[in-house]
Amino acid sequence: MRHPIDPFTPAVELAAAIRRKEVSPVEVAVGCLQRTDRLDPLLNAFCHRADDDVLKAASAAADAVVRADSPDDLPPFHGVPLPVKDLLDVAGWPTTHGSAGADPAPAAASAPVVRRFVDAGFVLLGKTTTSEFGTVSFTESEALGISRNPWDPDRTPGGSSSGAGVAVAAGLAPLAHAADGGGSIRVPASCTGLVGLKPTRGRVTDATVDVEGLGTNGVLTHSVADTAAVLDVLARHDPAAWWSPPAPRRSFADAVTAAPPKGLRIGVLVDPPIDGLAVDPACLTAVDTTLRTLEAAGHHIVDVPLPLPPADELVSTFTTLWNVAAAGVELAHPDRVEPHNRVLREAARAVDSWAYAEAVKRSQHLSRRIVEAFVTGFDVLVTPTMACLPPAVGFWRTEGDDDPLAPLVKCYPLAVFTSLFNVTGQPAISVPVHHDDATGLPVGVQLVAAPWREDLLLQVSRTLERAHSWTDRRPALA
Numbered sequence: 001m002r003h004p005i006d007p008f009t010p011a012v013e014l015a016a017a018i019r020r021k022e023v024s025p026v027e028v029a030v031g032c033l034q035r036t037d038r039l040d041p042l043l044n045a046f047c048h049r050a051d052d053d054v055l056k057a058a059s060a061a062a063d064a065v066v067r068a069d070s071p072d073d074l075p076p077f078h079g080v081p082l083p084v085k086d087l088l089d090v091a092g093w094p095t096t097h098g099s100a101g102a103d104p105a106p107a108a109a110s111a112p113v114v115r116r117f118v119d120a121g122f123v124l125l126g127k128t129t130t131s132e133f134g135t136v137s138f139t140e141s142e143a144l145g146i147s148r149n150p151w152d153p154d155r156t157p158g159g160s161s162s163g164a165g166v167a168v169a170a171g172l173a174p175l176a177h178a179a180d181g182g183g184s185i186r187v188p189a190s191c192t193g194l195v196g197l198k199p200t201r202g203r204v205t206d207a208t209v210d211v212e213g214l215g216t217n218g219v220l221t222h223s224v225a226d227t228a229a230v231l232d233v234l235a236r237h238d239p240a241a242w243w244s245p246p247a248p249r250r251s252f253a254d255a256v257t258a259a260p261p262k263g264l265r266i267g268v269l270v271d272p273p274i275d276g277l278a279v280d281p282a283c284l285t286a287v288d289t290t291l292r293t294l295e296a297a298g299h300h301i302v303d304v305p306l307p308l309p310p311a312d313e314l315v316s317t318f319t320t321l322w323n324v325a326a327a328g329v330e331l332a333h334p335d336r337v338e339p340h341n342r343v344l345r346e347a348a349r350a351v352d353s354w355a356y357a358e359a360v361k362r363s364q365h366l367s368r369r370i371v372e373a374f375v376t377g378f379d380v381l382v383t384p385t386m387a388c389l390p391p392a393v394g395f396w397r398t399e400g401d402d403d404p405l406a407p408l409v410k411c412y413p414l415a416v417f418t419s420l421f422n423v424t425g426q427p428a429i430s431v432p433v434h435h436d437d438a439t440g441l442p443v444g445v446q447l448v449a450a451p452w453r454e455d456l457l458l459q460v461s462r463t464l465e466r467a468h469s470w471t472d473r474r475p476a477l478a
Contacts, residue, residue, distance in 0.1 A: 004031065005023060005027065005028060005031050007031060007032070007035055007171030007172070007174075007478075008171050008174075008222060008471070008474060008478075009174060010174065010221070010222055010223045010225065010226050010471070011077060011080050011082075011174040011175045011221065011226045011229070011230070012223075012225050012226055012229050012253075014028060014080050014174055015076060015077045015078060015079070015080050015121070018061075018065060018074075018078055018079040018080070019065070019071035019074055019078065020071065021065060024058075024062045024065075024079075025058040025059075025061035025062045025065070025078070025079030025080075025123060026055065026058045026059055026061075026062050028058070028079060028080070028081060029054050029055060029057075029058035029081050029123055029125070030055070030058075032081045032125060032172055032173055033051055033054065033055075035170070035171055035172050036049070036126075036167075036172045039150075039170050039172060039477065039478070040172065042148065042153055042477075043147065043148050043150060043153065043166045043170055043172075044129060044139075044144070044145050044146060044147045044148060044163070044166070045083075045128055045129060045147065045162075045163040045164075045166035045167040045170065045172055046083065046126045046127065046128055046129070046163060046167070046172075047086050047096065047098075047127055047128065047129045047130075047144045047163065048086065048093055048094060048096075048126055048127035049126045050092075050093060050126060051126075053092070053093075053124070054081070054123060054124070054125055054126065057123045057124065058079065058081075058123050061078060061079040061121070061123055062079065064078065065078070065079065074121060075119065075120050075121035076120055076121060076229065076232075076233065077117075077120045077121045077122050077229075077230075077233070078121030079121060079123060080121065080122055080123065080174060080175075081122070081123045081124075081125040081173055081174065082117055082122040082123070082124060082125055082173060082174075082175060082176060082177060082219075083124070083125040083126050083127060083128045083163070083164065083167055083172075083173050083176045083177065084114060084117070084124060084126075084127050084128070084176075084177045085127070085128050085130055085161050085163070085164055085176070085177050085178055085179055086098060086127040086128060086129065086130050086144075086163075087130055087133075087134055087160075087179055088110075088111040088113060088114055088177070088179070088206075088217075089107035089108075089109065089110055089111045089114065090107060090110050090111075090114050090124060090127065091106075091107055091108065091109050091110045092106050092107065093106055093107060093127060094106055094107070095107050095127075096143055096144070097130070097132065097133050097134075097326070097329050098129065098130040098131050098132040098133060098134070098139065098141060098143055098144055098160070099132045099133065099141075099143050099329070099331070099336070099337060099338070099341075100141070100142045100143040100333065100336040100337075101331045101332065101333040101334055101335070101336035101337045102143070102329065102330070102331060102332065103330045103331065103332040104332065111206055111207055112205065112206050112207055112238070113177070113204065113206050113217045113234065114177075116233055116234055116236065117177065117233070119233075120230075120233040125173055127163075128161070128162075128163025128164045128166075128167055128176060128177075129144045129145075129147045129162050129163030129166075130144070130159065130160045130161065130162060130163065131159045131160040131162065132337070132338050132341055133325050133326040133329065133341055134159075134160035134161075134179065134181060134184055134215075134325065135160070135322070135325055135326070135340070135341055135344065135408065136159065136160065136340070136396075136407045136408055136411050137156075137158055137159045137160065137182075137183065137184070137187050137411040137414040137415050138156040138157075138158065138159045138160075138162065138391075138395075138396065138407075138411070138414075139156075139157075139159050139160070139162035139163065140156075140393065140394065140396075141338065142336070142338070146393055147159070147162035147163055147166055148166070148393065149166070149169075149191060149192060149390055150166060150169045150170040150192065150475040150477055150478055151169070151191075151192065151193065151390075151440060151441050151442060151475045152390070152439070152440065152441065153477070154392055154393055155191075155389075155390040155391065155392055155393060155441070156191065156390050156391055156392070156393055156395070157169070157188055157191050157192050157390065158187040158188035158189075158190065158191035158192065158386075158390060158414060159184060159187065159188060160179075160181075160184040161176075161178035161179060161180070161184045161185055161188050161220065162188060163176075164176035164177060164178040164188065164219075164220045165178075165188030165189065165191060165192040165194060165220055166192065168192070168194055168220050168221065168222065169192035169193055169194060169475060169478070170475065170477070170478045171474075171478045174221075174222075174226075175219050175220065175221040175222070175226055175230065176219060176220050177217065177218075177219055178196065178217070178218055178219055178220045179210075179215060179216065179217050179218070180196075180198040180215065180216055180217075180218060180418075180422065181210065181211055181214045181215035181216075181322070181325060181422055182214065182318075182322065182415050182418060182419040182422050183198075183385075183414065183415040183417075183418025183419055183422070185197065185198050185218050185219075185220065185430075186198060186385050186418045186428060186429070186430035186444070186446060187385065187386060187414050187415060187418060187430075188220060189220055189385070189430040189431075189432070189444055190385035190386050190390075190430050190432065190442070190443065190444025190446075191386075191390040191441075191442070191444075192220075192442065193432040193435075193442030193444075193470060193473055193475075194220045194221060194222060194430075194432065195220070195221050195222065195223060195224055195226070195227050195429065195430070195431055195432070195461070195465075196218070196219075196220050196221075196227075196429065196430045196444075197218050197219075197227050197231065197427065197428075197429040197454065197457065197458075198216060198218060198418075198421070198422070198427065198428045198429070199216055199217075199218055199231065199234075199235065199427055199454060200425060200426065200427045200451045200452050200453075200454065201213040201214075201216065201425030201426075201451070202241075202243045202244060202245060202425070203216070203231075203234075203235050203245065203427070203452070203454070204216050204217050204218065204231075204234045204235055205238040205241035205242075205243075205244050208242075208328075209241075209242050209243070211321055211322065211324065211325050212321050212360055212363065213425055214318075214321055214322070214422040214423065215325070215422070217234065218230075218231070218234070219234075222471050223465065223471055224256055224431070224458055224461045224462045224465050225253070225256055225462075227429075227458065227461075228251075228252040228253045228255065228256040228458045229252070229253045231252045231454060231458075232251050232252050232253055235247070235248065235252070235454075245452065248455070250455070252454060252455060252458060255455035255458060255459060256455075256458040256459060256462050257462075258459060259459065260456060260459035260460050260463060261456075262298045262299075263298060263299060263300060264294075264299040264300070264379040264380055264456075264460070265299075265300055265302045265304075265377070265378040265379045265380075266291065266294050266295075266299050266300065266301050266302065266378060266379070266380050266381075266382060267302055267304050267306065267373075267377060267378035267380070267381040267382070268287065268291065268301065268303075268381070268382050268383075269306050269381055269382070269383045269417070270284060270287055270383065270384065272387055272416045272417065273308050273311060273314060273416060273417070273420050274311045274314070274315065274412060274416050275311050277387050277412060277413055277416055278387070279384055279387045279388075280387065280388050280389055282389055282434065282436040282438075282439075282441075282443050283384035283385075283386060283387060283388070283389070283443060284384065285434055285436075285443070286384060286385075286433050286434035286443045286444065286445040287382055287383070287384055287445055289433050289434050289445075289468075290382050290433050290445045290447075290464060291382060293433070293463070293464055293467045293468070294382075294460070294463070294464075297463050297467075302377065302378050304373065304377035304378055306370060306373055306381065307369045307370060307372075307373055308370070308420075309366045309369070313362070313366065314366065314420070314423070316359075317359050317362045317363045317366065317423065318363075318419060318422075318423055319347075320351060320355070320356065320359035321359060321360070321363060321423075322344070323344045323345070323347045323348035323351070324348045324356075325344070326341060326344070326345060327348070338407075339404035340404050340405050340406070340407045340408050342404070343404045343405055344408075363423050366423065366424075367423055367424040367425065370420070370424050371424055371426065371450065371451065374426070374448075374449065374450040375450065379449065379450075379456065380447055380448065380449050380456065380457070380460055381447070381448040381449075382445060382446070382447060383417045383445070383446045383448065384417055384444075384445060384446065385417060385418065385430040385443075385444035385445060385446040386413065386414050386415075386416075386417065386418075386444070387412075387413040387414075387416050387417065388413040388414065389436065389439060389441055389443065390441060391413075391414070395410060396410040396411070417446055418430075418446065421448055425451060426448055426449065426450065426451055427448070427449055427451070427452070427453060427454045427457055428446055428447065428448045428449075428457075429446070429447050429457045429458075429461055430444040430445070430446050431444060431445060431447070431461050431464055431465065431470070432444050432468075432470045432473070433445050433464050433468050433470070434468075435470075435473060442470070442473065445464075447460055447461060
């Protein structure tokens with residue numbers, strides 16, 4: 001491995017170098033912390049740093065490398081740094097949920113997802129910024145400040161996994177935990193030029209099922225191989241969970257090295273599911289580039305429409321479920337919750353249990369109609385990840401507009417293509433196939449498959465990665 005360590009080294013390669021004793025976990029951790037010292041005052045990726053804890057864990061990892069009889073005795077990501085989005089508990093660290101109203105007391109125990117990361121050998125690097133309760137696609141808050149895009153600090157990095165995207169895109173961490181309830185892995189992946197997979201509903205379990213399964217956990221990475229290898233860590237069968245599938249017969253890391261089946265049926269959706277939204281030409285170019293690449297690889301573009309529900313039905317169903325996203329969050333200062341989230345909480349409390357149950361059933365009916373299209377019509381659907389390029393910081397503010405829900409409504413262009421597949425629960429991935437020369441910004445495309453077919457998405461994504469080599473692209477400031 002080259003010295004100094006390239007901060008954009010994929011996590012799988014970094015783990016292999018640590019096992020070969022070419023680099024120490026302490027060296028890797030110190031490099032991440034030093035880059036964070038230098039770049040994060042501008043970018044604001046981290047909301048909680050515990051450098052002493054990081055160095056202690058890295059030192060213990062280094063000692064374990066020395067003691068190991070064989071490199072194979074070490075866990076797969078031994079000594080690799082990974083920050084955690086500030087929606088999950090890490091024992092001994094506070095969890096703000098991005099809110100000034102949160103209880104600042106340190107968490108008593110780590111969430112199951114965090115424990116899986118630790119069991120896999122990751123060194124927890126701190127906590128990254130998120131919008132309050134993860135409800136909007138940017139982080140600009142009283143509690144955590146403004147997170148900025150490394151490709152253009154005057155623009156948002158997307159969200160709600162804002163800090164995760166910033167940390168990986170700027171080389172502050174080789175990869176980062178993220179969570180997705182409406183696009184919060186895929187939107188920052190598109191904004192910051194990363195790979196972001198939202199797994200199938202139920203594939204990755206945590207302590208509870210989040211928002212009727214709309215929400216799930218994953219990572220933001222530079223490469224498809226890293227995404228696949230971490231999914232193997234997270235997608236373990238969990239017999240204590242409310243639902244959990246059996247472990248896949250073949251690892252995702254192995255699947256990604258295999259060629260996808262020839263002659264896949266590739267569907268296309270470029271018209272937003274909500275009327276009245278225009279799609280930026282750069283986002284359409286990303287789709288065109290993807291379709292040309294897949295057609296050249298021997299797949300077939302099919303003209304099969306996706307059976308979308310009426311826009312008002314989709315929005316009302318999603319929002320009824322989304323309004324309860326912050327349920328269970330302990331608040332020390334409820335009066336400090338941001339206005340849009342106060343409105344969502346009040347709206348949730350105004351819906352009786354019967355109406356909520358009806359919304360759950362509606363979501364299941366519309367989901368079934370859409371998923372059936374993947375059985376009869378196509379194998380993979382291609383859409384823009386977003387309908388727009390990363391907006392300017394403060395885009396959600398309009399002078400004279402005192403509507404408390406404006407931050408949520410202004411996020412429609414960012415999440416209009418992603419949130420649909422949180423409702424259906426299908427696996428969906430954003431990959432940065434395009435780079436817009438006019439703005440210098442990365443542009444993602446979203447691939448969607450039938451439930452439990454993450455393997456197929458990873459294989460197709462690897463085809464695109466080979467053709468477009470986005471891992472060589474770096475923001476100038478990084």
